[in-house]
Amino acid sequence: MTISELIWGAVGFLLTVMILSYLIGDNVFFKLAASIFIGVTAGYLAVLLIKEILWPYLVQPIITGPWQTRLWMGIPIILIILLILSQFSSLKGLGSIPLAYLAGLSAAIAVGGAVFGTLLPQSRAVIDAFDRGNWSSPSIPAWRILLNALVMLIGTLSTLSFFYFGRKWKSDPDADPTQRPFIFHILGKIGQVFIGITLGAVFAGVFSSALIALIGRISFVSRFITQFFGGN
């Protein structure tokens, strides 16, 4: 173990133990490690934003670029100035313009992505599952393909129904205001099961990821201790 490995290993070991000490409750060691982490993360982010984005793509073009390029940079510079000025209480309204820019940009990307990337392809996939051409697959029997397609259709419809916003129509004065219209209510009940199953699978995944991270830490700690006390 070299000196460098020893130092970095010790840092990692101490921070791991300090953070894991939170398991017995909030304590000064956890706070200390958390404070170091917060400071390091913030410092690194500041460096990253400056060196990787602002310097090469904002400052350098202004300093070294031809005047036409500088002209191009006029709009972002104005937006940035507005953003900075909006931090002063008397000028806080100015911040709405750059945010509007970001909001418009993000909304448009989201709309395009949602329609072209999910809505249409996923809808088509539900329909394509009923394609009779798939039934001749040698590996999967036709009945299972049809069953899968039906389950897929029912699952999709019922999940969509669960999120239906409207309430039961008010012809009945005693109608429960928490209930969806009848058909959506019934489908929504089925949808609950599918949503539960999906969330359960995601939960298992989240736990797996967290568990692997913990295993990684335990593995690191044991390796460090072994090496520190003369092992390899």
Next chain:
Amino acid sequence: MKKTLSIIFAVSTGVIVLAGYFFKDQLNPILVIIIDWGVLLLAVLGLIGLAYLLKSHVLKLFHREKGAFFSIIVLISFFIIFITGLAASMQNPFFRQLILNVQIPVEASLMGILAVTLLLSSFRLIRIRGWNLMSIGFLVSVILSLLLNLDYFQSDPGTLGRELIAFWRSLPFVGARGILLGMALGGLVIGLRILLTLDRPYSEE
């Protein structure tokens, strides 16, 4: 004036970007510029956010509030990394080690705590959610997903067991597809609401 300008900025940016999906080749260079400006704005916003963080710790220190000691630690860590980072390049091995040897242990350990938390919460699942269709589906799904991940259930190809396992494995993505479609609908409507200025979270009013 500010309101009008905000709306003009939001709508014009949105329309150009949205049109980019249709007139790909024609609008690409403009789209790249628009996105670049957005990235620059995000970077500045990130720095302003960091200023908020530092300000809160400086104030804590200044007012000698409880926990001011930890604010000192935050500020010292920040400035050490900031100065080192400005002096060294991003590819510098020492700088890389400095960051990663703090971030990886802390973040991974927090994930480890999350694992324990999830264990505890799984114990309380039914107590919190009660017995209903969704919680039953959740419960069964968690157990089966975990068990299947462990490879305990094996069966030969072509058998009913194999078919059942395959069927079960496909079930989570049935609900996932429904959720995805719902999300896409929600995203479409909310996005359009902003583009049509029916919703102006950025606005003064």
Next chain:
Amino acid sequence: MNWVSAGWIVIGFSVLLLVVLAIVFKRSLRYQSRRVREIEAMVDSQVVSVERGMNRHIILGDQLWSWLYPGLGLHPLSTLPNLLNPEIAADGRLTISTSDGSLAVFARQIVNRSYQDGYSPFFENRGVTTTLPGSSPLAFTAGLLPEIGKHSQGMLLFLGQYGPESALWAEALRGQDRFLVAAAGTLEAQAALFSQVRNLILGEMVFMLPKNAANSASLLTEDILRILLMLGLVLGAILKLVGVL
């Protein structure tokens, strides 16, 4: 009809529907959306927390723009003015936290605006605290855990975009007399919180807030699109099955 044309038809129809309904709903008409217990719990939790003189904490997540539920990052900002009612925030025990610089900046602006419009500037600085405990999701968690564990929280409300680390925030408050309401977040967060939080506002349900004319129109638009999509799927499946498509 190619892929792109179909997409534009969907977008165009949605725009039309949204505009028409927004105009209709401006004339005091409202879409009768159903009541959701979790959303009511969110309102109740504020009242009871104020009554009990307990701290309240709103977490706005870690992204200004959520891709999962587009607008979700901005969404809490829209909802925020409603959460900042003077009567609710007057006792100085409301804290708003985020790990995103842009969210922090704009949340602060909304807080200032609310108080400027509402009443005394005194509360602008005393009533609501905006904090940024950390600049990444897990740095935020590391900074937040000691803070929320320190004082008894009457209400902890998660809004916006956040990950499964939210289970740690919820766990930090276990055992305290508090209301915990979580809205949306990532799907990983929803799964992690499913066994932690009874008042979990799942998925799109978060868009039921706030209920104003524009939102009413968008809810109905989404419901109409939902029905059309469902019908389209059924019809498409039948046509595919019989070989027409």
Next chain:
Amino acid sequence: MAVLICPECGAENAPGDESCWACKTSLEGVDAVDVSQQEDRVEDGLDFVTPSDDDLPALLNALKADGDIADISEGGEEKMAGDSPGSESEKRPDVDESGDDIPEWLRRIRQRAQEEKDSVGEITQKISAAQDSLAEDRSGSHHENYAAWLESLRIEAQQNPEKADMEGNESKDEDVTFSDKKEPEWLRKIRREEGKTSDELGSEVLSSEDLKGDSLLQWLVDIETGKAKPESLLEAEEIESESIDMEMENKPRLIEGQDSGVTREIPVDKEAPQGYRLEVSREEQLQADQLSATIVDETAARPARETKIRRGKWIFRVGVAVVLIFILSLSLFSKFEFDLTGDFVKPQQTAIIAWIEQLPQQASILIVFDYHAGFEYEMSLKAEPILQELMDSVSEIFVLSTTETGVLLSQDLLDGINGIEGIKLTHMGFIPASNYAAFSLLADANSVWQLAYAPEAVETLPQRDLDGVIVLSDTFEGSRIWIEQHQSRFNQVPLNLIVSAQAGPMLLPYYESGQVNSIISGWTDTRMIEKGRNEEKPIAFIWQAYRAGVLMMIILIVLGLLFVSNPIGDENTGGAR
């Protein structure tokens, strides 16, 4: 909404709760109370909660509105007389009753306050009391500072005893009397509303000497008699003045004649004035007390409630943590290699191997690093075998990071790959938003013309086509962004995902619909890939520990089911309601 109101502490509980979330009292036999009489109003709960006029802060603002003292001292009486007494205070009850402008939650607070005077919260009581006073106060002028106002009256009275006497004579029919017949307007209005005259008050009238306790009126009288200084309010004002924005400084100050932006302590004549005597009824004192408490509460120091963590819960939590760590450690130390017997290889796993095998020589690929440091262990274990396989056919790799640490993690990961030295690596830097990155990058790749003198783009892709994209992501959302943009703009290039276990389940529909070429997600996937490569790396040992942890989770879930009817600890607060 129906709720169960705890008979012990009055807290609201959700229907179905067995015990009160606040005091743990059993709720058996408690009938649900529908607290929302008008069902539809519930919808307005949060929606139309606007800074309405009838709230406490508005009251406080009204009380604190600058510049009104001068009105009182100089023309306040006329102004008050000129105002229609019921102009606002008469309208307000109508608004309240109709509920049109009142959010549901506020109406409920008020309703509960009316029905259960003792059970409402302290703040609600104060709000109600303050609102009553506000209704009164709105018909008249807004007093910023009672102490200052009273002091100015006293100074004025001393300077113009004749005028004071004259005013006193003019208001013979008024209810409360100082010895010189001058009385505070707010007190007069309270009595006017009560419909009582000083004569009717009879024995209820107290002299200042009779007043006991820490009441506003006692304090006022003390000021009058020079026994006390108006410290508390002045302190409050001093705090406020520090925090007032510059723009607010343009507003009239508290007391005419004072410097803008500075709140001075009002000079108090230490000598007790002669002949002043304040007489108030008990109700008046009560109302004044409430108002006083409200105002003082505004700036009062707020002791934080201590966190109560039960010992049983703590032991359980620590116990689970210790057992888990012990089991995992044992599994890791035992070095027992578990041979994976399963052959259930998923098509989404094999697809990536097929893609690598079909790659042309001198291929160029884009790798997106979209994961955080916390997932480094998992992601590097998954990505390493794949990247190692790629080394045979790839000649150029473009590396883009969309998380902060991605820049460093990418270097760390790629440095550990054998043969990376011969590959041309192009670091494209960091983009703070992956949606922007995906959109822009994929847009740039298709450009057919360029803007003249346009600044260098934040990131650029090669002019020639890529042979594939690999996204390393720890979240579903991070992956989905690339899938959607890829589908809509760049769908000829195969997209491969190597994602954390938590992101996997939601991504399967995209594989099934053909939008994604391959997905490596779960731990089993990684194990299968490694097995396929006939390389036994640490995964075999980790696998054993992983199984132990997962088994513990399953056991705890089952135990939780067994103990479901025998709750321990304070789990009923787990969902808060």
